[in-house]
Amino acid sequence: MAISEFFSAADVILDAGPGNKATLLDLLASEAAARNGQSRQEILDALRAREQIGSTALGKGVALPHTELQAVNTPLVLFARLQRPIDFDARDDEPVDLVFLALWPASNRKGLLSAMSEICRALRDPQAPRKLRAAKTAEDAVQILLQAVASETGPCDGPL
Template sequence: MAITELFSVDDVILDAVPGSKAALLDQLSVEAAGRSGRPASEILEALLAREKIGSTALGRGVALPHTELPDLAAPVVLFARLQRAVDFDARDEEPVDLVFLALWPASNRKGLLSAMAEICGALRDPQSLRRLRGAKTPEDAAQIVLQAVAQDEEDRDCNDATPGF
């Protein structure tokens, strides 16, 4: 299932104010619980277990916390922009202010990998990151994300169709 089918303005949180990585993951767990019907404590526990494996910070102020949950009925994708960046143990040591959360049914691991690839591809463009940081409304942020995903997909299609020299 493509991000464009999962992500809407209702999945955008602007100007969140967590004081730490732990507080952010807790806040996102509560939001995701409301959408998934799963307990926030279960989601938080799974996210923290994933973070113990290694930070899900991508660099350039972006993080993609993600996990698989058994018996999750449908994927959940959220985007949060933070008022103040938090330390997320990023390799580039940059604090994180843009966060995508992806919760996925454990029975569909391939779907999670595909969704994460879409999100990462969309976030490669520094201009998209700048636009997300300046978005005035959740509608603006959702549109920026969906445009970036579509543009990355178009770029990949063009590159795949271009013969190598």
């Protein structure tokens, strides 16, 4: 399932203001819970558990926190652009200001990997993150991402 099938302006948060990684994950869990009816705490616990394995920061100011949940039936991808970059324990030590959250049904692991790969490939174009940082509206951000996804076809290996 391509992210273009379910990602829309309603899934975009521009100029979010969390001051640290913990607050950001809490914000994303709250936003996701409001959209998919899951418990905010269940989502937050799953995101924290995933971050304990290792940071989901991709580098160059981008993070892709993700998790699979048993009770989720439909995938959810959120995009948040932060007002100020925050430390996300990135390998390149760059703070993060562009964040994509992917929540996926545990029964469809292949779909999660495909969506994450799509996002990662799109962000390999150095213009995509620059344009996302400058997007004026949620609709603009969606178009920027979907255009970048459509133009990228290669594999996503390693950091950005």
